[in-house]
Amino acid sequence: MDINEIRTRIDLLDDVLLRIFNERARLALEIGHLKKGLSLPVFDPSREKRIFARMKDENPGPLDDGAIVRLFERVVDESRRLERIMSHAEEKA
Numbered sequence: 001m002d003i004n005e006i007r008t009r010i011d012l013l014d015d016v017l018l019r020i021f022n023e024r025a026r027l028a029l030e031i032g033h034l035k036k037g038l039s040l041p042v043f044d045p046s047r048e049k050r051i052f053a054r055m056k057d058e059n060p061g062p063l064d065d066g067a068i069v070r071l072f073e074r075v076v077d078e079s080r081r082l083e084r085i086m087s088h089a090e091e092k093a
Contacts, residue, residue: 024075028079028083029083031083032082032087033086036087036090042087052069052072055068055069055072056068
């Protein structure tokens, strides 16, 4: 494969990641709505630890476990941020 073919494959994967990130965020918003109705906090440290541990256990590489945890920390952090934004918006409505 030449560089352009590899870049095309990366672009296709990026498109898939974009759809997956947005679907995950949509589901996180659903969970946030349920948490609010149950008076549960947005931040659930035990859930986040389980996510990171599971991702490390499932990691086939070449990214090391530290890289995987950092990536998922960011994904989870953005989901939590979105939950907070939507929760505040619902309070004002």
